Amino acid sequence: MKKVNFYQTRLQGEIHVPGDKSISHRAVMLGSIANGTTTVEHFLPGEDCLSTISCFEKMGVEIQRNGEQVTVWGNGFKGLVEPKEILDVGNSGTTTRLLLGILAGIPFHSCMIGDSSIAKRPMKRVTNPLRDMGAKIDGREDGQFTPLSIRGGNLKGITYQSPVASAQVKSSILLAGLNGNRSTTVTEPHQSRDHTERMLQAFGVSIEVKGTSVTVKGGQELTSTSIYVPGDISSAAFFLVAGAIVPDSEIVLKNVGINPTRTGIIDVLQQMGATIRIENEREENFEPFADLYIQTSELHGIEVGGELIPRLIDEIPIIALLATQAEGTTIIKDASELKVKETNRIDTVVNELTKLGAKIEATDDGMIIYGKSKLHGAEVSSHGDHRIGMMLAIASFVSEGELQIEDTEAIAVSYPSFFEHIESLSK
Template identity: 70%
Template sequence: MNKVEKVTAGLNGTIKVPGDKSISHRAVMFGAIANGTTTIEGFLPGEDCLSTIACFQKLGVHIDAQGDKVKVDGNGWSGLTEPTEILDVGNSGTTTRLMLGILATRPFHSVVIGDASIGKRPMSRVTNPLREMGALIDGRNNGNLTPLSIRGGTTRGIAYSSKVASAQVKSSILLAGLQSEGVTSVTEPELSRDHTERMLQAFGVEVERDGLTVSVKGGQELTGQHVIVPGDISSAAFFLVAGAIVPNSHIVLKNVGINPTRTGIIDVLRKMGASLELMNEKETNGEPVADIVISTSELKGCEIGGDIIPRLIDEIPVIAVLATQAQGKTVIRDAEELKVKETNRIDTVVSELKKLGAKIEATDDGMVIEGPIQLNGNTVNSHGDHRIGMAMAIAGCIANSSVTVEKSEAIAVSYPNFFEHINSLQ
């Protein structure tokens, strides 16, 4: 439980947000299946990414983790060995789905389990195509729910059309495709985040892209690399919103990843009239990076939907907070994917913000928010969802009295020093 008080003098200063969660996961996994040593700087030592390390250690990979520095001694695909223990992914959907793609091609048996939240999240979007490739996977609800049992082995490439724009689905199939016969391709309805494609290329893999289709040839090996992980834009989003809505604020966020498949939050802030600029743009390990500067802004409501949604799906909880301070109506649509995150984020965001007096209503595929409105202090609950917890804390910075966030320990999943950073800017 954490209590957040109204910020009276503005949020001012410079912070470096934690390393990108998606890239941290992939750096460990790709290092584990690569030949040679992979060193990682800026790794996110949050609970989800630590679950990835623990799982691959159980698969026989030597990994030395010291805070945000990690060393992975890879021995190629064949270096993975049959685990003697169940692979516990904790609360990490990324660990679950990407690791399934790797395990699908390994000639041994493994069992994957997670916490109660993971036990409710749909896995058939990954297990069905992996079965189509030849993997033997079973579990609750015909392999849709954990625990999952995987008997890997000889797999063949497929041309898969995904119904959802999901980087986890795409990545899982491509990882299996690297050790399958022939070519494996994934076609998406919209482009999802492309960290997997970029990092595979950095590790020496040939990846082909044609519009919304990405493909790899089987039989490819990875070579260990030095990976510098940029700051996570999904974590930066909370302070971008705070900087825009807390009066008298000016925040500099250093070295943040600005991968175009992830910058929907920047597009929305600019569309709503925020004072935001990018500085010191560069590229690291194939990923674009910049410092982001945000200041208090006059905001106007807007409509958010269509192909931008996959580029900001994780930021919608805090975008809802942003919308409460914008002039007019903000409509978020086409966001059904929020229903199968750590919580049903549509219902949870709406119910928790209503406790603070927000004018917000749920729709079948999103929400409608009216602003600007003075938020009130109250007790809210993260429901065990890190992004809900952080969104409510940012709301507390502008509420007329303190906001208490219950189950705030969930925030450690992606941003262990979140509350320290709020305090450091005051």
């Protein structure tokens, strides 16, 4: 239980948020199946990404980590060897689903397990299309849940219409498609984040993107490269919101990724009336990044839904807090995907913010927030969800009284230096 009380504390200064979690995962994965030595700068040394490193080390890949620098000695798909141990993905849904796509194309047997949260997260959205490609996958409830057993190889290319806009589903199928006998195409209802497509190109893979469809030809090999990981906009979102709602605050976030499939949080802040600027834009490895400036702002409620949702799905907990400090009503809809995250984030966000005095109610696919609310201290819990934990810590800045937050250890999954950065900005 961590006690926090930041009420009437302002936030001023600049920070470098940790490296992007999605990009860090993919850099290690693609480096492991590429030919040659890949170097990764500004890697996120959070627990999820360390789970990815551990899984590939168990398959014979030599990986060296020195703080935020990682070196991966890859030898192509053929360099992976059958693991003697069970592959433990920890709390990482990205590791689980993307690794399934890679293992689907390798002619050996492997087993995968995760923590209690992963054991509840649906996997058939990935295992079913991979089975259609020819992979042999078994697990609890016919492959719906971990533990999972995979025997890969002899894949055929498929054309897949995904029922959900999910980067994990899309990426898993595309990675399997690299070992298919012909092209593989994935089409989504809306475009999800495209880090996999961009990074595949950085590793020399030819892909074709048309609207919400992505095609990769089978039989392509990856060539090692150097990857710079920009700051994670999902981590930056907590301080962007804090800068907008905490009185007398002014924050600069350096080198944050502004991939257009991820910048929904910036759109929401702008639509609500926040004073936010994007400065010093540049690009490396097909990924754009910039410095973000935010200051205390007068905000108003808006409606968030439709094509915007895949671009901010991980930021909805902190957007809900943002909405409690905006004048008027904010409606979040089309976000049923929140029910299958680390927790059911719809119910969890509503329950925890209600404890603080927020006027908020759950709907089938989102929530309705009535602002502006005066928040107060209470006993709350992250429920083991890193993004809920960080949202509650930021809530303390606008809550009169002390918050006692249970299980803040979960924050280390994506932002090990979170409280250090709070302290460095607090005035």
